[in-house]
Amino acid sequence: MRIFSGIQPTGQKHLGNLIGAIDQYVAGQDRGEGLYCIVDLHATTVAYDPTELRARTYDTAAILLAAGLDPDRCVFFRQGDVMEHTELCWLLCSVTSWGDLNRMHQFKEKAGNERELVSAGLFFYPVLQAADVLAYRANEVPVGDDQRQHIELMRDIAERFNSRFGDTLVVPEHRIPEVGARIMDLQNPTMKMSTSSEGEQGRIHVLDDPAVILKKFRSAVTDSGSEVRRGEGKEGIANLIDILAAVKGTTPDAIEAEFADSRYGDFKTAVAEAVIDRLAPLQARYTELRADEDALEAAFKKGAEKAQVIASATLADVREAMGVGPRS
Ligand code: AMP
Numbered sequence: 001m002r003i004f005s006g007i008q009p010t011g012q013k014h015l016g017n018l019i020g021a022i023d024q025y026v027a028g029q030d031r032g033e034g035l036y037c038i039v040d041l042h043a044t045t046v047a048y049d050p051t052e053l054r055a056r057t058y059d060t061a062a063i064l065l066a067a068g069l070d071p072d073r074c075v076f077f078r079q080g081d082v083m084e085h086t087e088l089c090w091l092l093c094s095v096t097s098w099g100d101l102n103r104m105h106q107f108k109e110k111a112g113n114e115r116e117l118v119s120a121g122l123f124f125y126p127v128l129q130a131a132d133v134l135a136y137r138a139n140e141v142p143v144g145d146d147q148r149q150h151i152e153l154m155r156d157i158a159e160r161f162n163s164r165f166g167d168t169l170v171v172p173e174h175r176i177p178e179v180g181a182r183i184m185d186l187q188n189p190t191m192k193m194s195t196s197s198e199g200e201q202g203r204i205h206v207l208d209d210p211a212v213i214l215k216k217f218r219s220a221v222t223d224s225g226s227e228v229r230r231g232e233g234k235e236g237i238a239n240l241i242d243i244l245a246a247v248k249g250t251t252p253d254a255i256e257a258e259f260a261d262s263r264y265g266d267f268k269t270a271v272a273e274a275v276i277d278r279l280a281p282l283q284a285r286y287t288e289l290r291a292d293e294d295a296l297e298a299a300f301k302k303g304a305e306k307a308q309v310i311a312s313a314t315l316a317d318v319r320e321a322m323g324v325g326p327r328s
């Protein structure tokens with residue numbers, strides 16, 4: 001079982017990223033061969049500052065390692081270090097239709113009314129994402145719910161490649177967590193918690209101070225009822241139930257039973273405390289890891305060497321199948 005996922009180096013990672021994705025990466029190390037990549041090339045598809053990009057890449061690396069990724073038990077690397085991703089992206093363009101790319105929700109959202117002005121990179125973003133996974137012939141891709149369409153597209157691309165050029169690529173499966181695939185904004189519980197949403201009040205960053213976390217949970221938007229249970233019009237409470245279930249490794253039903261007699265205020269405090277306890281060791285490790293950029297670079301280098309062995313073998317097969325370059 002080979003598992004692959006990528007994560008953007010932009011912005012601060014939030015609780016949705018941790019529960020929806022990072023926790024699954026960590027668990028994947030025990031289930032199979034995990035490959036985890038910080039996608040710096042994807043980050044160049046929107047306006048960005050080069051110096052910032054490197055700094056945010058280190059931040060993200062330190063968060064992932066602090067959360068439990070172990071470079072000895074997985075292949076942990078930076079996308080830009082392995083050239084095969086960009087080459088495969090181009091080669092896969094031949095079996096990707098313009099129409100499919102033009103229908104991608106994330107492209108439509110990010111491009112907004114500026115479709116003609118955004119970078120072509122933003123348009124090709126999903127092809128590079130497909131290349132990330134297909135280069136390793138990964139079987140499974142752990143991501144949050146928002147990546148569904150991108151995974152469907154990469155499956156289509158792999159199938160189209162195989163039927164056009166012969167069986168070469170593995171068609172990967174989507175793996176989304178049972179609880180927490182879609183953590184919602186605390187201030188606006190009908191919207192997902194997102195790096196790009198305005199205002200930070202509804203978003204818990206994994207590096208937030210305990211006092212800030214408590215304040216954000218205490219002011220989370222709920223409803224006019226009083227029962228701690230899921231239901232129509234209770235998106236805010238349902239979200240807090242999901243968060244607590246994910247953080248404690250239990251089910252939403254169990255949380256509802258445990259808090260059947262609690263008031264909203266006490267429940268919010270309990271969620272905040274559980275999140276603070278969960279994040280404390282991660283934050284402590286983060287500070288240590290982030291301070292040593294040379295060590296982070298060394299980890300990237302080691303990971304890229306391992307990744308490249310796998311990716312270059314796939315690329316040789318892809319080139320051969322497509323008739324590109326000399327006969328092998
Ligand atoms: P990004 O930071 O956009 O690269 O996202 C990293 C991972 O976090 C992806 O697998 C997303 O699907 C996942 N993710 C992002 N937002 C949420 C959310 N609100 N709930 C659950 N998972 C999320």
Ligand code: TRP
Pocket residue numbers: 004005006007008039042128129130132133141142143147150
């Ligand atoms: N697009 C993904 C996101 O925004 C990040 C990503 C890039 C990715 N390449 C990937 C996820 C490959 C899974 C597999 O979260």
